[in-house]
Amino acid sequence: MAKKQRLDKVLSNVGYGSRAEIKRDCKRGLVVVNKAVVTNPGVQVDTDNDEILFDGERVEYREFIYLMLNKPDGYISATFDKFDPIVLDLIDPSYLVFEPFPVGRLDKDTEGLLVLTNDGKLSHRVLSPKNHVPKTYYAKIEGVVTEEDVAAFEDGVTFLDDGYKTMPAQLKILKSDEESEIELTIHEGKFHQVKRMFESVGKKVVYLKRISMGNLKLDENLALGEYRELTDEEVMLIEER
Numbered sequence: 001m002a003k004k005q006r007l008d009k010v011l012s013n014v015g016y017g018s019r020a021e022i023k024r025d026c027k028r029g030l031v032v033v034n035k036a037v038v039t040n041p042g043v044q045v046d047t048d049n050d051e052i053l054f055d056g057e058r059v060e061y062r063e064f065i066y067l068m069l070n071k072p073d074g075y076i077s078a079t080f081d082k083f084d085p086i087v088l089d090l091i092d093p094s095y096l097v098f099e100p101f102p103v104g105r106l107d108k109d110t111e112g113l114l115v116l117t118n119d120g121k122l123s124h125r126v127l128s129p130k131n132h133v134p135k136t137y138y139a140k141i142e143g144v145v146t147e148e149d150v151a152a153f154e155d156g157v158t159f160l161d162d163g164y165k166t167m168p169a170q171l172k173i174l175k176s177d178e179e180s181e182i183e184l185t186i187h188e189g190k191f192h193q194v195k196r197m198f199e200s201v202g203k204k205v206v207y208l209k210r211i212s213m214g215n216l217k218l219d220e221n222l223a224l225g226e227y228r229e230l231t232d233e234e235v236m237l238i239e240e241r
Helices: 006-012 018-026 120-127 147-155 191-200 230-238
Strands: 003-008 031-032 044-046 051-052 066-071 113-118 135-142 169-174 179-186 204-213 227-230
Touching: 003 006, 006 031, 006 044, 018 031, 044 051, 051 120, 066 230, 113 120, 147 169, 147 179, 179 191, 191 204
Parallel strands: 113 204
Antiparallel strands: 003 044, 031 051, 066 113, 066 227, 135 179, 135 204, 169 179
């Protein structure tokens, strides 16, 4: 059974103005539901089946949005910051009416896959420590990464600053040299985790990019700072382990 909602809430949620503005517009006869002018903004509407027009334009309602952003360096994974640009600065205002927020965070200098949504339940499931949704990163490392590091990460390494031992992580060496290249899959989300893990084995991360979350992979066609909506199938991939 479709869920009914107040007309003014529906219109407000998709950017047609505040409740007060929508009340005024209803009185002006700008809102039509199923071919009838509606002057009461509190009327209940079925967003799945009712046809809603605003000033002659069909209202396309949806409760949630899901965006994949290829986050560039220099942006904070937050909805507000006093000093630095935030990831929402990259998003068109037509999406901002849904009040999206980042699912988790990437450090200011970390690039790559960041999901933005207004679906709080999905975000909670993805970030819940008990669910251990994997996240995979590509990184450049100052120092020679060895098979000993691979074994140490699989066992779990101990942070130098607070003594926390990480869950087992899967380290794949792509290039081992004075500047190594690796992929690392972790199953938790501690603060600066990848950087601190390499510090634990005497090495330094010089470039970091998230390439997947769950089974959702970063779209390689997205340039830094670009984003697109996720398909229904991709939304399901976020939580897969």
